[in-house]
Amino acid sequence: MSNAYHITGRSLILFTFCLFLASLLSGCTGHIPKEKIPGIFAPYTSATPVKVVTIPLPVIASSPNEGITAGALTAFLFHNKDDEINTLLAPQVNHNTNFGITTSLYGAFYPTPDRNVEINLSQSTRINNDYEIKLRDKTFFDKKLEVNLSTFVFSDGSSRFFGFEAKSPQQQETNYTDTEVGFNFSAGYDISRHFQLVLGERYRDVAIEPGAVKGIPYIKDQFGTSSVPGINGFATHAQRISLVYSTLDSATTPTFGGFAKLTFEPTFKALGGAADFRHYEAEAKGFIPLDNARYISVFRLMYNQTLGKNVPFLEQSILGGETTLRGYGRNRFVDNSFLLCNLEERIRLFRWEVFNVTADWEVAPFVDLGAVMEALDKARTSNFEFNPGIGFRAIVRPNIIGRVDMGVGRDGPAIFVGLGYPF
Template sequence: MALTACTSMVPRQRLPYPLTDENFGDPVKVVTIPLPVIASSPNEGVTLGALSAFLIHNAKDEVSTLIAPQINYNQNFGTTFTFYGAFFPSPDRNWETNLSKSTRVNEDYELRLRDKTFFDKKLETNAFIYDFSDGSARFFGFQSDSSKDDETNYADKEYGFTLSAGYEIWPHIQLVVGERFRKVRIRPGAVENLPYTADRFTVAEVPGIDGFTAHAQKIGLVYSTLDSRDMPTRGLYARASIEGSGKFLGSSAGYRHYEVETKGYFPLGKARYISVGRLAYNQTLGNDVPFLERSILGGETTLRGYGRNRFIDSSYLLCNLEERIRLFRWSVFNVNTDWELAPFIDLGAVMESLDKAKTNSFEFNPGLGFRAVVRPNIVGRVDIGIGKDGPAVFVGLGYPF
């Protein structure tokens, strides 16, 4: 497959907006890279297939547009056809789209938009619109001692949106307001060797197991000295927010989320070594809170030794430590790429409240990550974490935090 990779110079008129814009030269450099798809995760299992990545370079020879159609096979979902696109017309504006359809249960339609070009770049707007069905979803029960023996499967069918606007009220400090709508339906999943969640648990035991609606509003403060939003190498980040969901606005239940998060990036050796740390706490307060609206750990961005949504309770405490080591820089198919190794430790626990946290409730997940970084926009990653249920492997785009 590597032999079929190529670099082409394409007349710009053949690549209309949004593939290119005035920031591109004429002709346009397009690098085509066919790749095998070999992915594995605790919830989905093994996925095999192939994709072709089309990397479209702007006049500065930066990858400004990525198009990646792919086809793969998974024993639970059958054959899946996917089209992914990422567009970075400027450092202050970007959008992503993902269109995916499987022959069994799964489908995913997403659009993400970010724009920080308003009011002299002091106003940042974000939008995320989605409609998906995930037939690999799992539920084990609540609290940190939920057992692998109680594992069940369901299809998480959702649609909704998340909107936010952040305004820089002081240097490095942003006031953020947001609106979120989520409609969830629970259906039988695609994993046949596991019991259906709604057959094992009742609505009284697990609120929201029969579906729910969430309509919530958020306000928060963000402090950031990061040198890059998507690929930071130095700086500090802190965020505190409050989100409320009320029945009078259409939610199935009334509850509140309180969240604080801090992150730090500390480079050494001209950023060849970057020590990264994150500490986060989340608290959910209310009665009959739907299970997927509570505080949740597990997956590629929290506890990488477990599948998504492995631990659920009313609050969580999470710490992630990672050392990002640039092994070498190498031009692959005329694309300059940083190859990174990232040993990490994830430590976290769910609990009713922080004062009820117990030492034996915390999960310790060591692991190792492999990263291919195409600056300034694209990160491909493979993370392997070890938890009590065994190893977990995640393949995806972007840094985990």
């Protein structure tokens, strides 16, 4: 049985209330002389001293894989010359039974609407670390070319594997450390007003090592070293091509429009991959507003298929976690294909201004429905997971979303705390 921790509904309400109360009582507004702002961001700030809103917050989070995390962070919100937030810095210190003390720094920089940078620097006293940089820039060729680049080095000692197929039992739960280094690059060109052609490349080098969670068997002890492709580590070097259609009114906080994406991604052993295999993916999303976008009905349909022999288990079609099936931890279900449907009603409860920062507070009841399978024609109704749940979000438009999502699956409830919409 799993020893993952869960937060009850009462604790979720308490957590949300504490977050709101801390924002009201603990924040303050100050100003920093313009000459002390790093030069790369100075042109986008005001000519006068730069306004900075400082908000200390408690950290109380839980997920099925990591367990309970508690600590504190301070959010620094920097404003530009139009009094919009264009920089977020959030140093944090927290404690987790599995990983010890973790210190981290998250930064999000939006110098212009067409260029943003995210950094995440995190180090734990036991196993876990995460160093990531993400860049998006759409200032090339009269804003028709969009470039995205992310690089990463991380170790996650909370990783889980339950076996393959839709009915992999909870009793087969194993733990391991997923250590990776790699990059993901894409260049998308607008071929018309709503269509974009995207070419991409990614590389990841994966090592599988003993995990950090006590009481759960090590993956190699339970499954052996030959029954699971990639269990001894692997590398992936893949190229991809995507066709994207979008009428969304915003890339980060959409309230209206549609989105569709078709992707083909082959991986070749001759180019450094662990095996020859192919990914096919189709995704469609829609956003339907009512009452001046106070209510937004959101849906997502997604199908993914992986074809090939000896495909590493972490490269197969995977469901579970904060962006797919929110009633389960990450990577809960693994097989050759998956079919996923997400339905969500985003309801703005109120719009509140705290220390000159305007935030929309949302509640979002949702249903996640999905299953993994060998192939689409072998999908069975009995294999689909039904995960109802509810989310709470605070949105500072146009860039910043904080969220708490709680979903319920057959293994019990799961709660996720993070930044950005789940889809």
